[in-house]
Amino acid sequence: MTGLQDSYDVVVIGGGAAGLSGALMLARSRRSVAVIDAGAPRNAPADGVHGFLGHDGIPPADLLARGREEVRRYGGHVVSGEVADAVADGESFKVVLAGGRAVRARRLLVTTGLEDRLPDVPGLRERWGRDVVHCPYCHGWEVRERRIGVLATGPASVHQALMFQQLSDDVVYFTHTAAPLSGEDAEKLAALGVSVVGGPVRALEIGGDAITGVRLEDGRVVERDVVAVASRMVARAGFLGGLGLRAVEHPSGGGEHVPADAAGRTAVAGVWVAGNVTDLMAQVGASAAAGAAAGAQINGDLVAEDARRAVAARREAASG
Numbered sequence: 001m002t003g004l005q006d007s008y009d010v011v012v013i014g015g016g017a018a019g020l021s022g023a024l025m026l027a028r029s030r031r032s033v034a035v036i037d038a039g040a041p042r043n044a045p046a047d048g049v050h051g052f053l054g055h056d057g058i059p060p061a062d063l064l065a066r067g068r069e070e071v072r073r074y075g076g077h078v079v080s081g082e083v084a085d086a087v088a089d090g091e092s093f094k095v096v097l098a099g100g101r102a103v104r105a106r107r108l109l110v111t112t113g114l115e116d117r118l119p120d121v122p123g124l125r126e127r128w129g130r131d132v133v134h135c136p137y138c139h140g141w142e143v144r145e146r147r148i149g150v151l152a153t154g155p156a157s158v159h160q161a162l163m164f165q166q167l168s169d170d171v172v173y174f175t176h177t178a179a180p181l182s183g184e185d186a187e188k189l190a191a192l193g194v195s196v197v198g199g200p201v202r203a204l205e206i207g208g209d210a211i212t213g214v215r216l217e218d219g220r221v222v223e224r225d226v227v228a229v230a231s232r233m234v235a236r237a238g239f240l241g242g243l244g245l246r247a248v249e250h251p252s253g254g255g256e257h258v259p260a261d262a263a264g265r266t267a268v269a270g271v272w273v274a275g276n277v278t279d280l281m282a283q284v285g286a287s288a289a290a291g292a293a294a295g296a297q298i299n300g301d302l303v304a305e306d307a308r309r310a311v312a313a314r315r316e317a318a319s320g
Contacts, residue, residue: 004079004103008032010298011095011105013083013239016041017284018275018291019111020067020078025295027074031302034077034103035068036095042113042276043284045129051137052285063284083112087242093270106305107270107298110240111291114255114276116231119153119176123204123211124229131211131226132204136163137283144168149214149224150194151201152178156230156254158185164228165192172222174214176201197222230254233280243268250280264294272298 010026012019015037026033041060043049048057055063068078085096086108096102116134118124124132133139140163147170150161158181161173172195175181181189181196189196197216205213205221213221233255235247240258245268247256257278264272274294275287282290 003077004034004036004081004101005032005077007092007104008034008077009105009302010034010107010109010295011036011093011103012109012111013086013095014038014111014113014236014275014277015064015068015078016111016113016275016287017063017067018113018277018282018287018294019109020064020071021288021291022109022111022272022274022295022298023071023076023078023291024067024074025292026299027071027076029295029299030075031299032075033071034079034105035071036079036081036083036097036103038082038112039080042116043129046138047130047142049284050139050141051283052288083239085239085242088268088270093243106302108272109264109291109294109298110237110258110266110271110273110277111275111287112236112277114233114235114257114280117234117255118229118231119151121151121176121201121203123206124151124227127204127206127211127227133226133228134160134231135283136160136167136228140164140167143226146170146225147223148172148226148228149174149222151214151227151229152176153230153232154178154253156252158189160228160230161189161194162192165194169193171195172197172214172224174201174216174222175199233257233276235277235280237277240271243271245271252280255280263297264290265297270301 009031010033012035015035023035043060082098084098144167200217202215213223237247250257260278272294274290
């Protein structure tokens, strides 16, 4: 906790692309800002960040290291720690860390991301972010022309199979425990050459450091190199309960998020969110952009408040 002061203009909770981008905007506006980061980025298992212009393929840890250095260059503080609670305290907020340390802030920017919850199939978690993937834009090029299996978890899985089909001529759709395919969906998959394999999946077959196949409950093994699966995405937002903010079901049905308006404002005045904690589908570039936009919005809000306070003080001095 070295370098953490007692109070700041803004405390950013979460040090990923969204949080660091927001902090950078604020620090460059000469706001006192602290980023508190638990050090568990969602994309840590991945080899590289993709689709982020100018940074395609950069290892996630390297991107964050650059971001932290940039924030610190402008006087921002970036510290390691996990936030346990956040509450309103008069006209500001009190952020309490897991070890009991507390820090005050005039505004909060929450960018804690989300947790990917996977089906209970042995091998999925172990290979997650490597040859178990979810996003064709994040991983598609890297798995092109390989033998891909799509493990169904719900209605969105058919769309996922259609997306991965354009990357490989060998895609198999495993119905697993999902509802039966509609006639329309079955026709789409058949027309595009996607094979459908029914029955629950027991486990992934792993040889050495790679997937070799998908084992079904009936004992059959379908050889695959890659498995795509849609996780249930749940915002990391439990610590916001003291502010009256909670994650709710996302309109897509794919998980839970903290609702906000287009600028990142939540239902609690003075609290903004950005990145995957509110936008489940945002990639790194979109999260960084949302964080920067939220940082600018927060600075503007503080500018307006500073002006109101200055006018009030001037009037009081004049009347005295």
